[in-house]
Amino acid sequence: xxxxxxxxxxxxxxxxxxxxxxxxxxxxxxxPFFYGIYLTFTNWDGISTTYDMVGFANYETVWNDAxxxxxxxxxxxxxxxxxxxINIVAFSLAYVLTRRKKSNLFRTGFFLPNLVxxxxxxxxxxxxxxxxxxxxxxxxLQGWLAxxxxxxxxxxxxxxxxxxxxxxxxxxxxxxxxxxxxLEASSLDGAIGWKRLKSIVLPLMVPxxxxxxxxxxxxxxxxxxVNLSLTGGGPFKSTELVSMYIYNKAFLARDxxxxxxxxxxxxxxxxxxxxxxxxxxxKMEVEA
Amino acid sequence: MKLAKLSLQGLRTVMLSAVLLLxxxxxxxxxxxxxxENKDITSSPFALPEAWSLxxxxxxxxxxxxxxxFSNSFIxxxxxxxxxxxxxxxxxxxxxxxxxxxxxxxFFIMVASMIIPFxxxxxxxxxxxxxxxxxxxxxxLVYLYIGFGSSLAVFIYHGFVKSIxxxxxxxxxxxxxxxxxxFFKIVLPVLVPTTVTIAILNVLWIWNDFLLPSLVLIxxxxxxxxxxxxxxxxxxxxDFGPLMASLLLTIIPxxxxxxxxxxxxxxxxxxxxxx
Numbered sequence: 001x002x003x004x005x006x007x008x009x010x011x012x013x014x015x016x017x018x019x020x021x022x023x024x025x026x027x028x029x030x031x032p033f034f035y036g037i038y039l040t041f042t043n044w045d046g047i048s049t050t051y052d053m054v055g056f057a058n059y060e061t062v063w064n065d066a067x068x069x070x071x072x073x074x075x076x077x078x079x080x081x082x083x084x085x086i087n088i089v090a091f092s093l094a095y096v097l098t099r100r101k102k103s104n105l106f107r108t109g110f111f112l113p114n115l116v117x118x119x120x121x122x123x124x125x126x127x128x129x130x131x132x133x134x135x136x137x138x139x140x141l142q143g144w145l146a147x148x149x150x151x152x153x154x155x156x157x158x159x160x161x162x163x164x165x166x167x168x169x170x171x172x173x174x175x176x177x178x179x180x181x182x183l184e185a186s187s188l189d190g191a192i193g194w195k196r197l198k199s200i201v202l203p204l205m206v207p208x209x210x211x212x213x214x215x216x217x218x219x220x221x222x223x224x225x226v227n228l229s230l231t232g233g234g235p236f237k238s239t240e241l242v243s244m245y246i247y248n249k250a251f252l253a254r255d256x257x258x259x260x261x262x263x264x265x266x267x268x269x270x271x272x273x274x275x276x277x278x279x280x281x282x283k284m285e286v287e288a
Numbered sequence: 289m290k291l292a293k294l295s296l297q298g299l300r301t302v303m304l305s306a307v308l309l310l311x312x313x314x315x316x317x318x319x320x321x322x323x324x325e326n327k328d329i330t331s332s333p334f335a336l337p338e339a340w341s342l343x344x345x346x347x348x349x350x351x352x353x354x355x356x357x358f359s360n361s362f363i364x365x366x367x368x369x370x371x372x373x374x375x376x377x378x379x380x381x382x383x384x385x386x387x388x389x390x391x392x393x394x395f396f397i398m399v400a401s402m403i404i405p406f407x408x409x410x411x412x413x414x415x416x417x418x419x420x421x422x423x424x425x426x427x428x429l430v431y432l433y434i435g436f437g438s439s440l441a442v443f444i445y446h447g448f449v450k451s452i453x454x455x456x457x458x459x460x461x462x463x464x465x466x467x468x469x470x471f472f473k474i475v476l477p478v479l480v481p482t483t484v485t486i487a488i489l490n491v492l493w494i495w496n497d498f499l500l501p502s503l504v505l506i507x508x509x510x511x512x513x514x515x516x517x518x519x520x521x522x523x524x525x526x527d528f529g530p531l532m533a534s535l536l537l538t539i540i541p542x543x544x545x546x547x548x549x550x551x552x553x554x555x556x557x558x559x560x561x562x563x
Binding site for chain 1 (some may be wrong): 297300301304308311312314315317318321329330332333334375376378379381382383386391394397398401403404405406407408409410411412413414415416431432434435436438439442467468471492495496497498499503514517518521528531532535538539542543546550553554557558561
């Protein structure tokens with residue numbers, strides 16, 4: 001009886017402790033989420049107070065909207081390359097930096113872009129691409145933002161530069177957790193250099209990889225601000241990633257029902273990809 | 289042998305420094321050019337300024353309404369972060385200690401919701417809060433930040449509260465503290481390191497966020513620093529001197545804080561990722 005009393009709290013206490021969070025969370029995330037699903041079945045234009053139910057018409061429009069799928073495929077390409085490069089660069093930096101004693105300055109430096117907002121980073125690089133690299137005299141580096149073939153790679157470059165330092169910090173935390181006795185034992189067994197990295201360090205680092213791949217997947221899939229300030233979707237809409245596409249559809253073209261249906265499709269895709277990724281990383285984890 | 293090892297390490301340091309320098313070059317170029325006149329910027333972006341002039345900073349400071357935007361950003365970030373931390377700590381603590389079925393379900397919903405991208409919510413959000421006439425207000429924005437930030441914060445606190453020995457709280461209860469007093473006097477102080485982690489993750493996000501404030505804060509008087517930078521950039525497209533200065537003015541405050549708190553920031557990111 002007594003233990004019952006300490007465990008279950010009175011209603012006012014419950015409201016005091018969980019009320020504010022749950023109320024705000026429900027009204028900001030859950031209600032709009034489900035209301036958003038409802039909106040996908042309407043033809044609301046953003047202004048009028050009345051609208052009709054249109055069934056699955058919006059989803060049909062999305063299904064047949066070739067530009068949406070073009071933008072989606074482009075985003076996939078961007079995400080794939082960005083995620084791979086971010087993690088290669090981040091892990092290499094972390095690996096090099098954990099093997100030396102004085103690495104604070106480097107850690108601090110490589111992390112720096114993450115303190116600055118994507119809008120500012122995009123503008124910084126817009127200037128670099130348009131006015132600095134253009135004057136260096138190397139044809140390969142010129143006109144990236146003006147060329148529909150190259151603009152996406154400019155976006156990838158900035159994304160990798162932006163997030164490499166963040167993921168590096170997470171990899172450093174993981175590498176510092178690799179037990180020293182395992183490393184010593186393995187070096188006695190002759191596992192040094194590349195061999196040690198491949199057969200001892202990498203398998204133990206799977207949890208860090210799964211966190212970093214998760215974070216970089218999410219962030220690059222949903223990127224908006226760097227996209228907006230670096231390329232603005234141009235030239236000729238060649239870099240209009242899916243986030244920007246949805247924003248423009250809803251808020252500029254005032255096609256809210258279709259925009260929201262696209263947002264919902266994006267939600268399903270991101271969820272599916274994330275679940276697959278988490279499933280496979282869990283499967284690959286080993287006990288240290 | 290030792291000498292060779294030493295020089296190899298020296299070589300590595302030199303190479304790493306070169307990589308870092310190249311990595312930070314974009315910032316350095318912006319900084320350099322913010323002191324120059326427009327015509328010198330485009331003709332030779334690498335050259336040192338002929339005269340180190342602060343005119344660009346004065347122009348940018350005035351035109352982007354810097355102080356105003358800065359204080360908007362400051363008020364929004366500080367109030368959101370404090371409220372997220374307080375509410376989430378209370379909720380997480382309650383979830384762990386009460387641990388009834390309702391608590392477990394609520395916790396699960398919060399964690400699961402973290403997968404919902406902001407883009408899937410933004411359109412209904414604008415419709416709902418717009419029709420309630422709540423747009424253009426800093427309080428609304430803070431409210432929304434609490435809503436979006438509380439899941440992760442509750443999740444991180446939840447993991448940590450579990451490791452606080454129950455005896456600590458029971459002792460306080462025996463000494464006559466009620467549940468609320470126990471939380472504020474005993475639990476909250478123990479949670480300080482976790483709070484630092486949560487505060488850092490949220491400051492990095494909210495201070496730099498663009499999309500959400502751009503949807504909520506439409507009036508120019510309400511603009512945050514990223515919004516005002518964006519707007520300034522759109523209006524003065526070819527005025528490179530002031531543009532560079534405006535970027536630097538936006539970057540400097542965070543870098544100054546970073547210089548003092550870098551240890552905590554790096555640790556915060558590490559902690560936040562492990563859980």
